[in-house]
Amino acid sequence: MRSRLLPVLLLLLAGPPTAQPAPPTCYSRMLSLSREVTGDFQSLQAVEPSEPCVRYLPTLYLDIHNYCVLAKLRDFVASTQCWKVAQVDALKDKVRKLYIIMNSFCRRDLVFLSDDCNALEYPIPVTTVLPDGQR
Secondary structure, rough: OOOHHHHHHHHHHHHHOOOOOOOOOOHHHHHHHHHHHHHHHHHHHOOOOOOHHOHHHHHOOOOOOEHHHHHHHHHHHHHHOOOOOHHHHHHHHHHHHHHHHHHOHHHHOOOOEOOOOHHHHHHOOOOOOOHHHOO
């Protein structure tokens, strides 16, 4: 009896088996890559303000639920400004990758909720309303 309890006791002490995280879905990959691209673009504008070509790049505020985002991505990749700036080249590679994912691999997973192209040019700032007038 004692020899049977020892393996059970060892299993209980070891804890539950570690679960593998779920693999990324097409949607989660598009969402995370669009946030990464937007963040990289904002960082580029902050770090390279002295680089004149950065000022003339198309803006990148991406919303993968806005139908106009596909044209926005194409325009950014096709822009001829900054063709020798390493950070811009890296950003264009990410934008190209996002476009390919959205237009080819994940096309069926994508749902467009709007087609407001101005929202991608002049995004509405996100505000947080705190409950009960907290500050």
